Amino acid sequence: DAKTTQPTSMDCAEGRAANLPCNHSTISGNEYVYWYRQIHSQGPQYIIHGLKNNETNEMASLIITEDRKSSTLILPHATLRDTAVYYCIVRSIGTASKLTFGTGTRLQVTL
Amino acid sequence: DGGITQSPKYLFRKEGQNVTLSCEQNLNHDAMYWYRQDPGQGLRLIYYSQIVNDFQKGDIAEGYSVSREKKESFPLTVTSAQKNPTAFYLCASSALPGQGARTEAFFGQGTRLTVV
Numbered sequence: 001d002a003k004t005t006q007p008t009s010m011d012c013a014e015g016r017a018a019n020l021p022c023n024h025s026t027i028s029g030n031e032y033v034y035w036y037r038q039i040h041s042q043g044p045q046y047i048i049h050g051l052k053n054n055e056t057n058e059m060a061s062l063i064i065t066e067d068r069k070s071s072t073l074i075l076p077h078a079t080l081r082d083t084a085v086y087y088c089i090v091r092s093i094g095t096a097s098k099l100t101f102g103t104g105t106r107l108q109v110t111l
Numbered sequence: 112d113g114g115i116t117q118s119p120k121y122l123f124r125k126e127g128q129n130v131t132l133s134c135e136q137n138l139n140h141d142a143m144y145w146y147r148q149d150p151g152q153g154l155r156l157i158y159y160s161q162i163v164n165d166f167q168k169g170d171i172a173e174g175y176s177v178s179r180e181k182k183e184s185f186p187l188t189v190t191s192a193q194k195n196p197t198a199f200y201l202c203a204s205s206a207l208p209g210q211g212a213r214t215e216a217f218f219g220q221g222t223r224l225t226v227v
Contacts, residue, residue: 032214034215036216041199041221041223042220042221043201043203043218043219043220043221044154044201044203044216044218045218046215046216046217049214049215085153087153087154091214093214098144098156098159098167098169099144099156099159099203099205099216100156100170101146101153101154101155101156102153103152103153104153
């Protein structure tokens with residue numbers, strides 16, 4: 001599976017959009033981009049995933065660049081409860097594969 | 112309700128003892144995973160299994176063992192050979208590609224193991 005690179009930490013004001021970047025320059029054609037988040041001492045929670053088109057669900061939007069080498073998770077109106085560690089993962093769907101996490105981005109939402 | 116259950120939430124053991132962490136899922140998922148998380152760190156993959164009676168080592172398998180005798184269950188044994196066993200352990204499951212189901216992983220709430 002391709003490796004991902006994320007900033008270690010980010011801050012966002014409550015009510016503003018949080019834009020979390022992820023670099024996955026070695027991604028291959030059959031690999032999806034998944035985003036999870038982990039609130040302190042809990043199991044990670046799935047947010048969204050995509051292959052090459054932009055995706056939106058009730059939690060967030062995922063923007064994948066045309067060359068697929070990077071993506072951005074957008075939380076449109078961040079709240080204090082969005083404070084968490086956000087993980088960007090690349091996972092092959094062609095065959096079942098191990099699910100490898102990086103170190104993630106610690107997002108702090110402030111008043 | 113469908114989900115993935117880890118037990119117990121907190122576990123204390125004496126150094127040198129083996130300990131088994133439980134992970135059960137009723138989501139009918141074929142794939143199951145075990146991760147270790149140390150304070151302030153990301154998740155590191157210990158073992159994963161894609162089918163009953165088969166499993167593969169992850170990135171930090173030394174000192175751990177697993178079994179997959181039933182689809183629903185994937186217990187992890189932390190053996191005395193694991194030099195630093197105190198950590199937060201997370202189990203996950205997912206459907207396999209091509210099964211027509213969503214493929215995101217679902218996580219349990221974790222077991223915090225302390226070895227003294």
